[in-house]
Amino acid sequence: MAAFSSMHCPLSYSSSIYGGKDQSFISSASPRFSVPAKAKVFVQSPGNSHQNAVLMQDGAVATKVSLVGKETHIEKLERDLMSITSLKEWDEKAGSDINENESTVSITVVGASGDLAKKKIFPALFALYYEGCLPKHFTIYGYARSKMTDAELRNMVSKTLTCRIDKRENCGEKMDEFLKRCFYHSGQYDSEENFAQLDKKLEEHEGGRVSNRLFYLSIPPNIFINAVKCASTSASSGNGWTRVIVEKPFGRDSESSAALTKALKQYLNEDQIFRIDHYLGKELVENLSVLRFSNLIFEPLWSRRYIRNVQLIFSEDFGTEGRGGYFDHYGIIRDIMQNHLLQILALFAMETPISLDAEDIRNEKVKVLRSMRPLRLEDVVIGQYKSHTKGGVTYPGYTDDKTVPKDSLTPTFAAAALFIDNARWDGVPFLMKAGKALNNKRAEIRVQFRHVPGNLYNRKFGTDLDQATNELVIRVQPDEAIYLKINNKVPGLGMRLDRSNLNLHYAARYSKEIPDAYERLLLDAVEGERRLFIRSDELDAAWSLFTPVLAELEEKKIIPEYYPYGSRGPVGAHYLAARYNVRWGDLGVEQSV
Amino acid sequence: MAAQIIPCSSPSSSSSLAFPSEFNLCNPRKCCFSRWVSQVCPRIRTRNHFRIKTSNGHPLNAVSMQGGMDGNPLAKGINPEEQEDFFIDISDGEEAHSTLSITVVGASGDLAKKKIFPALFALYYEDWLPENFVIFGYARTKLTDEELRNMISRTLTCRIDKRANCEDKMEQFLKRCFYHSGEYSSEEHFAELDSKLKEKEAGKRSNRLFYLSIPPNIFVDVVRCASRKASSANGWTRVIVEKPFGRDSESSAELTRCLKKYLTEEQIFRIDHYLGKELVENLSVLRFSNLVFEPLWSRNYIRNVQFIFSEDFGTEGRGGYFDNYGIIRDIMQNHLLQILALFAMETPVSLDAEDIRNEKVKVLRSMKPLELEDVIIGQYKGHNKGGRTYPGYIDDSTVPSNSITPTFAAAALFINNARWDGVPFLMKAGKALHRKRAEIRVQFRHVPGNLYKRNFGTDLDKATNELVLRVQPDEAIYLKINNKVPGLGMRLDRSDLNLLYRARYPSEIPDAYERLLLDAIAGERRLFIRSDELDAAWSLFTPLLKELEAKKIAPELYPYGSRGPVGAHYLAAKYNVRWGDLGGDDD
Secondary structure, eight states, rough: OOOTTTOOOOOTTTTTTOOSTTTTTTOOGGGGGHHHHHHHHHHHHHHHHHHHHHTTTHHHHHHHHHHHHHHHHHHHHHHHHOOOOOOHHHHHHHHHHOGGGGEEEEEEETTTHHIIIIIIIIHHHHHHHHHOSOOEEEEEEEEEOOOHHHHHHHHHHHHHOOOTTTOOOTHHHHHHHHHHHHEEEETTTOOOOHHHHHHHHHHHHTTTSSEEEEEESSSSSHHHHHHHHHHHHHOSSSOOOEEEEEOHHHHHHHHHHHHHHHHHHHHHHGGEEEEEEEEGGSSHHHHHHHHHHHOTTGGGOOOOOTTEEEEEEEEEOOOTTOOHHHHHHHHHHIIIIIIIIHHHHHHHHHHOSSSSSSHHHHHHHHHHHHHBOOOGGGEEEEEEEOEEETTTEEEGGGSSTTOOOOOOOOEEEEEEEBBBOOOTTTTTEEEEEEEEESSSSSEEEEEEOOOTTTTGGGGGSSSSGGGOOOOEEEEEEESEEEEEEEEEEEEEEEEEEEEEEEEEEEHHHSSOOOOOOOHOOOOOHHOOOOOTOOOOOOHHHHHHHHHHHHHHHHHOOOOOEEEETSSSSOOHHHHEEEEETTOOGSSSSSSOO | OGGOOOTTTTSOOTTTTTTTHHHSSSOGGGGGGGHHHHHHHHHHHHHHHSSSSSSSHHHHHHHHHHGGGGGGOOOSSSOOOOOOHHHHSSSSTTTEEEEEEEEEETTTHHIIIIHHHHHHHHHHHHHOOSSSEEEEEEESSOOOOHHHHHHHHHHHHOOTTTOOHHHHHHHHHHEEEEEEEEOOOOHHHHHHHHHHHHHHHHTEEEEEEEEEOOOOOGHHHHHHHHHHSOSSSSSSSEEEESSOSEEEEEEEHHHHHHHHHOOGGGHHHHHHEGGEEEEEEHHHHHHHTTTTTGGGOOOEEEEEEEEEEOSSSSOOOOOOHHHHHHHHIIEEEIHHHHHHHHHHHHSSSSSHHHHHHHHHHHHHHOOOOOGGEEEEEEEOOEEETTTTTOOGGGGGGSSSSTTTOOOOOEEEEOOSTTTTOOOOEEEESSSBBSOEEEEEEEOOOTTTOOOOOGGGOOOOGGGGOOOEEEESSSSSEEEEEEOOOOSSSSOOOEEEEEEEEHHHOOOOOHHHHHHHHHHHHHOOOOEEEEEHHHHHHHHHHHHHEEEEEEEETOOOOTTBBBBOOOOHHHHHHHHOOOGGGGSSSSO
């Protein structure tokens, strides 16, 4: 299902259907494709809405049903295409088969004046609109406490909109059209009355069509529940679906997370909750499964037999910069590790799912998480950055941030070693590292392979065979790339070996701009594709790995190891790695490549 | 003793590795040739026992072995200091007392001018040759030393990445080059050469290398004369011979038998210059020093392997020699089959020449002799393109106008062993095709139960992984993988994980002849073909070649500059293979 359901845009549709050429799985992004694509979007929305309405209690069934629906539709498209369907026929089909005119999507951004909304959500919505990925009838509502007119909202939104660099035509025009669909409603987050007013306005725009409503909660966690209660009681759709996207933090530990889930479920059921983890929407994280499962050469290597360790690395080259208030309450482990890195780990390590359906994939992810040992204190190193003067510039320490308490022990850096106790991964250390104010900005997955048993070339490698092993690196950001370090003979008359990269640099291979993670996730939410969203049981499993160590850190008031702003982080991370015979791949001799 | 084979040693330090008893270690079986042999085998043995096995005889090994300990075995670039280390490390006590004479027999020929002398100069320029060496040209033409130098100097070039002192070096090199004119079958003339060599050697221990760059019909004469009259009295004597090594099993066996009348196996260096190519050398490194390849290297994962060789020109007036052999003998039976054996062999016990060649012979002996129905032959015909006429093969005035000699061939081979049972190994070689290329393509099987099946259309085999080693031109290694096209959809696409040598290694890659000459000097036999290898190779091709000739099978004609006869596709199709080089994506 997943393979298809996210293929809705002109750019993306096609692969499975358009065969024929020599490389049948590559089809160009010709405009022709936009027709079936659109047709499909509209087929789906009303279909899904009914299913959701009927089968809300059982997500699995709902998806299954919609899968069947989709497959038959795809097959039909395929047949039709074989018989050389003209564009016109497509239009007719789209018109007759599908009552697209009768459904509409309203997207309400709750917390519209916030930073995330301005920087990510509105631009992502515009990008989707620009690419023709949004349904024909849609409206976007901003909701926040500030008093604003529609024009003021549009003004605010327009400042952050950009067109994709590879397609600049009609940008201004498109922007105007998009802004015309944007409206604003001012209200309190806990006022059912204000939400009821919003509901009226939405109904007006919906004009009697089947209404599907998506609420994006871009608000602090303490008002999640209130907003959800009000939206659900006073502004949910009468005849279509209602979905709510929530962003982290999902609680601070197992208990608070469970409480939040419980509260959300008072007003929503599982299918309506879309917990976003924007790392899952990143191109190379999406590609991780493609690499593993569509190439013969990786899967045989994907186990303890060949993999020595896996490293998940996240670093930022800036600190909290005056916005440490929120962060200080959570710390890097909750902010990055427990969600982003752990999600990537689960995707990396999961068994082959039965299909690409959201439920199948999430089932496998949960299995991985539940096979993991809860993190122990001795397997964690925490750090906090301190101020540092370099080249005459003084960079502030974490506690120099005014919004952070002077005596804060909140970690801004953490490294951890995790283990998966299953047949595939027994004994393989999964190392995570995340930090702020480090020397570079990076997110990557590094897979270090074992050394070659009985290597004929052993003597060329010095004493530490592990330093010359193969390594697969998936760089998520910046500069998306995949490369495999291999040992290679240095050309010349001698027999010197050297590590070279077999590499794929996205910027060189794909000239198009890679869409932002939020675009994909918003589109998936509109389409009801849950693959990249976190299910409640996944969240529980994730928390139960981290909660004990978080509690212990706080209770014992463990003091973080200080590291200078802009440095490579605390050396403790090396000792942690050394304990498990690992060497961080990003801090080697050959920096950064 | 050890020192004499180390090409770049400089005079220094003591001779810890040289000890006289080595001479007695020599294989007693060969005592009748003791004069020859004794110099040969001790070196190898000594090395194996003493030098912690340098594996291929290249001095740098010694360096990386010892230098590797310091925690950075991957240091990039050649560190001159490490080389220094090496020089000190190797004993040179013997060096000063020994000398190397290289005689290029057939010095006025094309190969000598284009390849051998330039390769020798490159080795000299890079300091790989021992301190005392002389080079002699030998041919029938009357030339003075000066004329020879003049002739040679035109084809010498310095490596592009190091132009310093080029002129100086060239002059110094030319001063070491001499010429002796003589008949190839005259023992007397070789005796004259011997006295000249002795003069140059000035009483030092003499090691002599003869490079036979002459037509095959005079191989044996020259070897006889050289062996009887001009071999070294107190050092080693080695002879490099180039293909053709016969036309079939019988003639090859006869040639070997004749050579062995005058030379021992250890003295014969049968060159296959494809084995000296950088990427062919790297093939074993890739397989055996990376964890990620070896698990995939079998019928479980590999669907087929393709060895492709093409030239974009025809015989161009020099078809006389070729017409007697044809493309199968000229390219397939040697170059491609050698690469195949290296590709498919089991892991050898060590990187020693004998261990590797043992494994190669095993592969060859596990193969089925080629059958007529698994071969397609072709011959290029004239073609007009853009107002230009390209001549057909039989338009070549040196070729009989009724010749049915193949200038193109494609063949399917099979290795009947546990690793490769049922995997087709396809070979293709041709002249006058649309481009020049030599490459190895490994096509993997499709992913079992692929979750992304629907993204690939109906033919799953079109979307499999493929590993390509491009030997020439533009050396590269790339692995085709399926990848998600960035964007909101889920479109898959094949991308390359690649390593383009030009981009990664800016220095020029040495010519295959440089490596092979150096190995011959060092007595490293890994890249040379042993007699039993040669026999095994011929026995795969001989029945087929005879049948082609007996039945006068007419080749399929293809236009000059085309992609070759379509028959090659049908042959591939028969084994469910699709040529990787003629696909939609043209690389």
